Amino acid sequence: MKRVLILTNGPGELWCWVRPVVPLLKEAGCHVTVRMLPCQFATGQEERVASMLGADCVVPAGSSLGTFMDLRNEACDLVLQMGGDLLYGFSAARKTTPLICYSYGRKSLMGYTERFITAWPQMVPEATDVVGDLVADAMYMDKGPSPWKKKGAYRLALFPGSRRQIRDASLGFLKEFRKFLDEKELSVETLTVVSPFAEEGELDIWSRAGLNPVKTGTGVVLKEADLAVTQPGTNTLELLHAGVPAIVAVPFSFLRQIPLSGIKGLIESKIPGGGWLKENLLRRIAKKQAFISWPNRLAGRRIMTEVTGDITPEDLADTTVALLKDPEERSRQRMELMELSGGPGAAAKVSALVLAELYQDGLI
Known part of the structure; x- marks a missing residue:
């Protein structure tokens, strides 16, 4: 079973980016760990919410230095970073593990990743892949009865x-x-x-x-x-x-x-x-x-x-x-x-890029 480590930080990234991708990677037979990175925008509820997404393992955020050092010992076959400083991703990937990043903007060292993915070309013109916006996929997952009650208003x-x-x-x-x-x-x-x-x-x-x-x-x-x-x-x-x-x-x-x-x-x-x-x-x-x-x-x-x-x-x-x-x-x-809007579909494309990197020999 291939092991995918997802690194993410803020509440928006976790709920709108990670949420639609995890189920697809699980369906493909991957072992998925979601690890929270230190973030000044954190709410304190990220670990609780992350535990609802279906990942095999959720690791809460620690200190910046502690997280960086811990990631050097993380065992995985691919790192998918969705938010946060790429130094964390490179710490986990080291020299032999591929690192893929999804981002709305440029990042330092982005040229050294296996793939740098974005939603719209104007966000990161240098991106290797433009797949659409994961937010659209996350919204498609929202279900339930309408909360609106007042007719004619x-x-x-x-x-x-x-x-x-x-x-x-x-x-x-x-x-x-x-x-x-x-x-x-x-x-x-x-x-x-x-x-x-x-x-x-x-x-x-x-x-x-x-x-x-x-x-x-x-x-x-x-x-x-x-x-x-x-x-x-x-x-x-x-x-x-x-x-x-x-x-x-x-x-x-x-x-x-x-x-x-x-x-x-x-x-x-x-x-x-x-x-x-x-x-x-x-x-x-x-x-x-x-x-x-x-x-x-x-x-x-x-x-x-x-x-x-x-x-x-x-x-x-x-x-x-x-x-x-x-x-x-x-x-x-x-x-x-x-x-x-390009509509949903970005999560399937991100998952396909991850699987293509994991199984370059074509054997899944």
């Missing part, structure tokens, strides 16, 4: 984020947003799509705030949604594949809640005034970035509505109502999103 999905500190920061903001939305005398049913990495107690908190939280799979929620309000990240790709128009919002009041990576994150956490420095850095980055959502970045033009800056809950409610009352604009967004 606009259906609005809210995405407060996969990271606890950002969800906590957004709770008060979205509660005020909902209050201003109610004042518009528009029939709107709101569902707050809570991350699968959220603890059960959080549902009560969001419910008491009147924001109607659900842990239903995103693919199920979005089938009947008219509009979504979200933050930048993987959620914007889920909306892309579902063809759901969206407002992607970054109120600057949230900036101190966004984790920084690498040395910048270390400085921010250790020095006095680090939070202030981080907020100013992120303000400068936000002003320089042409687009903040994945669909707009991929298309190189505005598809989704984006709002950033010192926006208030009332500002966001006004923008939401205007878009709900504009069926032509929502139809335009929906059509252009579906044109950009």
Whole structure:
């Protein structure tokens, strides 16, 4: 039995990339180990969620140095890295084990992997393989009854984020947003799509705030949604594949809640005034970035509505109502999103590339 070691780090990578690939590798007869890498975006729930994916073994994240050293002794026939620094992958692969990486962006040392896979060619022009987006496959796995209950109302999905500190920061903001939305005398049913990495107690908190939280799979929620309000990240790709128009919002009041990576994150956490420095850095980055959502970045033009800056809950409610009352604009967004989506199928292609590398002699 061939042994595949999957390395992954953040909640988005685990749920949207690893989840659809593991069952296909298991069906092909592989022994699959999922190993979590250290990640500043970790929620603390990754091991619990990873254990639900059907892998033979799940190894929780340790310290950066400890993980790097442990991987040198990892016995496997192939390393599939889906998130994190490639140094971890090379530590596990050493000189004799093939390393395949799936990524949305360039990485240092990417030219030394056996294959460097991406979703769209504009993400990594130098990629050896462009297979489509695994997020589409993950959404196809979401099953269950529709959570929408109110007939004749606009259906609005809210995405407060996969990271606890950002969800906590957004709770008060979205509660005020909902209050201003109610004042518009528009029939709107709101569902707050809570991350699968959220603890059960959080549902009560969001419910008491009147924001109607659900842990239903995103693919199920979005089938009947008219509009979504979200933050930048993987959620914007889920909306892309579902063809759901969206407002992607970054109120600057949230900036101190966004984790920084690498040395910048270390400085921010250790020095006095680090939070202030981080907020100013992120303000400068936000002003320089042409687009903040994945669909707009991929298309190189505005598809989704984006709002950033010192926006208030009332500002966001006004923008939401205007878009709900504009069926032509929502139809335009929906059509252009579906044109950009390649649909599901990436997981089968990734699995096929892994198996081709494992069985180069043609004997499976």
